[in-house]
Amino acid sequence: MATETVAKPKTSARVHVQKFGTFLSGMIMPNIGAFIAWGIITALFIEKGWIPVPQLGGFGTNAAGAPNTGLVGPMITYLLPLLIAYTGGRMVYDVRGGVVGAIGTMGVIVGAGIPMFIGAMIMGPLGGWTMKKLDSIWDGKIRPGFEMLVNNFSAGIWGALLAMLGFYGISPLVTAFSTAAGNVVQFLVNNGLLPLTSIFIEPAKVLFLNNAINHGVLTPLGIQQSLEQGKSILFLLEANPGPGLGLLLAYMFFGRGAAKASAPGAALIHFFGGIHEIYFPYVLMRPMLILATIAGGMTGIATLAITNSGLVAPAAPGSIIAVIAQTSRDSYFGVILSVLLAATVSFLVASLILRTTHHSDEGDLNAATSKMEAMKGKKSSVASTLTGAGAGGGVGVLTGPISNIVFACDAGMGSSAMGASVLRNKIKAAGFPDVKVTNASIANLSDTYDVVVTHQDLTERAKPSTASAVHVSVDNFMNSPRYDEIVEMVQRSNAEGTAAPAAGAATAAAPAAATTSGTAAAPEAAAAPSDILVPESVVLNGSAATRDAAIDEAGQLLLARGAVDNDYILAMHEREESVSTYMGSFLAIPHGTNAAKDHIKKSAVSVVRYPDGIDWNGKQVKFVVGVAGVNNEHLHILSSIAKVFTNKAQVAQLEAATSVDEVLELFGKVNA
Template sequence: MSVLIKVKVQNIGRFLSKMIMPNISAFIAWGLISGLFFHSGWIPNKDLEKIAGPMVAYLFPILIANKGGQLISGKRGAIVGSIAIIGAAVNTTSPMLLGAMIIGPLGGWIIRWFDKIIKNNIASSFEMLINNFSSGIIGILLSIVSFFVIGPIIEQFSNILEYSVNIIIKNNFLPLISIFIEPAKIFFLNNAINHGIFSSLGMQEVDKFNKSIFFLIESNPGPGIGVLMALFCLKNQSKDIKSSLRNASIIQLLGGIHEVYFPYVLLNPKLIIALILGSMANISVLTIFNGGLVSAASPGSIISIFAMTPKGLYIVNTFSVAISFLVSFIMSFIILKIFSTNYQENDIKILIQREKTTSELNDGSKLIDDNYLDSRKKINKIIVACDAGMGSSAIGAGILKKILNGLNINIVVSNAAIDSISNDTDLVITHKNLTDRARIQHPKLQHLSLNNFLDYNFYKMLGKYLVKNNIDDTKIFHSDKIENKKEDIKINNLFYFTKKNVFLNKKARNKEEAIRFIGEQLVKQGYVKQDYISAMLERENMMSTWLGESIALPHGTIKAKDSILKTGAIFCQFPQGVRFGDDPGDIAFLVIGIAARNNEHVMIVSNITNALDDKLVIKNLSNTRNVNDVLKLFSQNIPR
């Protein structure tokens, strides 16, 4: 899968998930009401059972549409989305969860478009009147459209989808979806699958059968724990790795954080086979014995699963989790034994790298030398971020808090979704598979990557770095600010793109060749000394400068700052692409080499990323043969 497709899929899935996740408590409340007061529940009560109906018919669609509109256009989008979904909800018999995921964002997009049109055309003192009436009128018009058009179409689509799913279940093909689900989960699409797809299908089933198998497919912790325990049972494992595996198993079983086993599977991708077979076993048991849950189990822990299990299905659901664990455990153990040589080599490499990293980072200095952190910037707030901002990042933030408290370091540490990182953050920590996305969305912040959110060594090394470097030296920072102000006065005349900085239709066999070409141009144009090219290659070997979205920003190490004569950049277009990232699909079509003195690179990188924040612009620049297209874009974003 190419990086562009992967990012697009992640973005769509993440958007769907963001509409459901904030409202998951409402789903849990509905599940508890169903489990307790329905005729098949623990305390049947016909009067209290009536609470559940309006929640499915109206509350859930309004909540989802409200969040969908808010994601697009803030509070006004939320209001319009909430009004618009009512039309579809009252004119259909199916739960309008899928409809809310469409109508809510649609309302947000329309009100945002309307606001752009009238932004500079409202007479003074009429802003409140126009804003309030416009939201109400647009909301009513969309509600009418959803009543007559969108709602019925979505209901027909839902019926077709339900019919198709029933055919799949009747013909025993449902276990085959594991082939797609388990690999997708490994690439951090688990929340998108569970809340963006299965929640909608599950609610339709629950509305008719008071339970659904779809709530116990992605959320089942059995396959992941099977992989972790198979690794734990291998001989010659170090105490640190065994401890990490044991902790990860407990966290997944009781905490429901599935992301903890992803790094181990990415280390040995053959284990995906075991996950698929374990998931197939789970779905087969649920299908044969009519298992399922009354609502979404979030997080996917055994506690949540038991809480959402209807009366009479505890044995079936428990058996499905257990059998998926056994199948995954056995298959993982067999795979690890068959390919034991390869795994041991990988395992040894990890241990060597960990020991090497520990020795090199015993004072935290390597974090600076590798161009990861700027020691001159005091860190007051750290965010540990993941896709949803709930599970794995919460674990990482908790570990880091504990370590920093033990070192008496007073720094704010919290977790968040990548999309929700605030601008006052000083340092962002993400899994290496998510760092590129975090950098693209927050280019002005400092970023660190880790391989595993349970990597205690990483957090300890960061703590040592902070003890040594995070000194509140007012004089140093004050003098820096004075110098920065002087530099800001000069920076307007510091650098700007001209035709000599732009190279189109170039070819390179690999990223080393591309970097050398760009480095040579920096040398020829007087920006850097010759040895800066070696520093660019050294920096690339430390960590890829691949940003995602077809863009790479190669530059030198901090040690090479003395080789920079003046701030400059080279824009290079490679229409055939050059692989810059670790994955085969990490292809860069636009490579921008940077040489910046002091902290000037922050402004240069920031303006470049701002200029390239439109996918259509990136596509056009990747194919243009006109240098002026490049100059026109950057003349509006690079200071001169």
């Protein structure tokens, strides 16, 4: 009987563009300090700078009559592109990829003769990727003692070939692209059309597509223009903080509810901190307000064009402080005026919209923030400012000893059970066996816990229903340092608390009894069903090479057992897209969402080992444990797995296991 193929969740074009923009940003942002250094040297020492110094600014001639090289030219021609290329190559293939990518980029730099930022963003990742593929050809085939010789010569030879490819092949293409793009920008400037770019840039910011535009096109072109003219207007097409400031000021005066109350703090973060994403939820609450930011952006760009103003280097982040620091010596009036006028126009248009229209979702800032994060594809580091909660801090304040802790996840069956088991063992070892550590799904939480522990991507979802609890966010379920902080919290609260231990124990019983099938009071106390993990569900050498394929492989083992249907495997992918199931210690435990429990026919666990490891959202995973649980039947096995993976020696035993029986025996021994 043929196995039905599980369809992969579709990824939208917007998400692909976001990922591409994030990758470009990942090459640029770590090197912003170097851009700032170049901008400072340029602003100070060039011929039109504040302190003209021929030897540093690269103008005039030296005592021998030769032109001064200075710092400005070599830094922009060699240093910055090579840093970008190295960063890009390292993102793909660590230091080895970075080195080869930088070598290849040198060929593009010399071949083009102009600052090659676009060339660096091509050759850096290309060098890393091709070197990775070449290494995989002879991986494991090199005689012992010859590894360094082969590695060094292969990198050197391939780097030299890439440098020649860059010189003869890539540099002409990138030069032609840069010239064409520059001509387009110049055409827009000459015809007064540059302000129209705001029609695309402002909506792109709210949709998190701006990185692809800003770092892929505007920054490289701006650098080239700045080198030729001493400044560039392109650096402020996206970074101008004026439009966002005007929008938030309008909410301060004419908004309502939580939006109005949070707008002042958001305005400070946006304008002085340069975190523009803070105002995106306000636009998403009232999409028509995008017209305000577009009008403000167009006004700011028009002002810069009229006053012939610009920055000498990128302003990152888009703070007014960074903008002023990078402003050209002759552009302070124009730049400051562009920010003020952009804010004014944005404020007027937004105020008109807020005063003349009504919207039922005006007060639902949480929903708009969640929508923003969904489009971004990850949690926002500043979103908690809007909703009044810290990213990892507590909402409530302890008033007595800690007696009940809950570890919550989306489904309440996998991540939370593993994390709760690890934390429970730590608290017991610290001498507090009466402190109850349970696990639950977020949907089943009630405001009866002292401490709520969640993955950092789920904390905000858990807070509304547990407002009086202290919330702790973790990013590593197996060995998070936050667990030790919780143990210390338990020790302090039980030493200093005012509530009697008996009362605390009685209180702890309530949530454990109140929760539904997503919660387990103490997995160790439950009997382990003999058919949860069986030999047929253990694979010592998985065939998958990617995260999604590994989820399918673990899910198919559950499907073969008759434990789940195909929809549950789809839900495993859906769960992974929202919150990673990586646990730490080379372990991932993919499982379905809370809504997918109806697709579970019986409890089962599958284990797949990948000796060479696979990439799991940037982490190496060697063991994938598929989970499907009815009530609490699977929790005993998960508790056993958690104990194994918190013990380095036992993890090593698993890695060295040569038979399925060894794996089953190891999981069974820990609870014997």
